[in-house]
Amino acid sequence: MIISVFIPHGGCPVRCSFCDQKTSGGVAVAPAAITKHIAAHLATAEKQTLGSPLPEVAFYGATFTALSTTLQTTYLDAVLPFIEKGEVGGVRISTRPDAIDSAWLLFLKQRYRLSTVEIGAQSFNPIVLQRMGRGHSVTDVEEAIKKLKDISLTIGLHLLVGCPSEGPTDDQLNLDGVLKLRPDFVRIHPLLVFKKTALADDVMNQNFVPLDLESAIERTARLVAALEAAHIPVFRIGLQPNEVMKDELMAGPYHPAFGELVRSRIWRHRLADQLKQERIREALEITLEIPPRLVSQVRGQKNCNIQWLNNNFQLTLGGQYMIKTLGHEYHQSNSTDVLQMRIRYPAGPSECRQIHAF
Numbered sequence: 001m002i003i004s005v006f007i008p009h010g011g012c013p014v015r016c017s018f019c020d021q022k023t024s025g026g027v028a029v030a031p032a033a034i035t036k037h038i039a040a041h042l043a044t045a046e047k048q049t050l051g052s053p054l055p056e057v058a059f060y061g062a063t064f065t066a067l068s069t070t071l072q073t074t075y076l077d078a079v080l081p082f083i084e085k086g087e088v089g090g091v092r093i094s095t096r097p098d099a100i101d102s103a104w105l106l107f108l109k110q111r112y113r114l115s116t117v118e119i120g121a122q123s124f125n126p127i128v129l130q131r132m133g134r135g136h137s138v139t140d141v142e143e144a145i146k147k148l149k150d151i152s153l154t155i156g157l158h159l160l161v162g163c164p165s166e167g168p169t170d171d172q173l174n175l176d177g178v179l180k181l182r183p184d185f186v187r188i189h190p191l192l193v194f195k196k197t198a199l200a201d202d203v204m205n206q207n208f209v210p211l212d213l214e215s216a217i218e219r220t221a222r223l224v225a226a227l228e229a230a231h232i233p234v235f236r237i238g239l240q241p242n243e244v245m246k247d248e249l250m251a252g253p254y255h256p257a258f259g260e261l262v263r264s265r266i267w268r269h270r271l272a273d274q275l276k277q278e279r280i281r282e283a284l285e286i287t288l289e290i291p292p293r294l295v296s297q298v299r300g301q302k303n304c305n306i307q308w309l310n311n312n313f314q315l316t317l318g319g320q321y322m323i324k325t326l327g328h329e330y331h332q333s334n335s336t337d338v339l340q341m342r343i344r345y346p347a348g349p350s351e352c353r354q355i356h357a358f
């Protein structure tokens with residue numbers, strides 16, 4: 001469990017053109033309210049099961065390491081009693097790549113059990129970074145990751161899809177950048193335009209057109225699949241929806257279940273890749289056997305993936321794509337992340353292919 005403490009724009013040396021932490025983050029928590037905030041979360045949390053990791057407190061929405069050292073330790077001192085009582089396992093922070101001081105972070109690690117640092121890289125294209133007013137370079141990102149690795153902190157990297165001034169090869173550029181640095185996990189969001197940002201003016205002045213939802217899903221799905229194929233986990237896809245986000249949204253590919261749409265699109269791509277390798281037109285019937293946990297992802301919203309398969313990989317003998325949910329027995333005895341595609345040809349027994357989720 002993560003107990004998030006939002007400090008919107010705390011310590012930020014600049015205001016990036018796309019960023020409105022008051023909208024995309026959560027309600028700000030003042031230092032004096034942290035103890036109550038953590039205690040309330042712990043009280044409502046389910047009882048810790050033996051062996052499961054302890055909750056961590058995460059300071060998000062800020063350039064935490066650019067806050068004054070006094071303010072940083074004020075926040076962290078509020079967490080310390082929970083750590084000492086064994087109720088909280090450690091601390092996470094988010095910060096910028098140009099605000100990494102190894103000696104200070106080592107101190108935070110030793111004193112407050114800092115475990116994870118999440119870095120906003122956003123893009124590996126210097127033109128994009130400049131256009132969004134980030135005020136740091138790609139080299140800053142590379143150096144930050146190296147420093148964090150040297151002191152053995154877990155590293156999360158944030159990326160944006162659909163930024164202003166992106167070129168056609170930016171997804172590959174970003175993918176190559178992440179693969180080279182190998183953070184421990186990645187968060188990917190499609191760029192949304194909120195009303196109280198400089199980017200909103202760009203949209204008004206027709207200097208920037210955000211992605212439509214379909215392009216955002218398609219591009220994010222390709223990126224996530226490539227990262228996971230390289231064993232870099234993607235912990236979050238799309239911003240966490242909240243009560244104010246929709247009101248403050250001006251433009252962009254917003255969907256409250258964006259991550260689920262992306263996961264579903266990845267399955268579509270994977271099924272299509274498998275079908276391209278088969279003598280599919282000769283098949284009588286194709287049955288997808290899906291572990292219960294994956295049913296909605298594989299089907300897609302309103303069955304869109306199955307319709308898409310029917311439209312794009314037609315079975316000429318009048319056959320159909322059938323869906324079968326694998327039962328409880330299978331669920332218990334096998335990996336839940338394996339989907340089976342059973343292909344029945346007119347002659348001979350049906351053939352079975354296994355498709356693994358990453």
Ligand code: SF4
Binds near residue numbers: 009020062063096
């Ligand atoms: S993106 Fe990060 S550095 Fe930029 S304004 Fe937002 S919180 Fe601050």
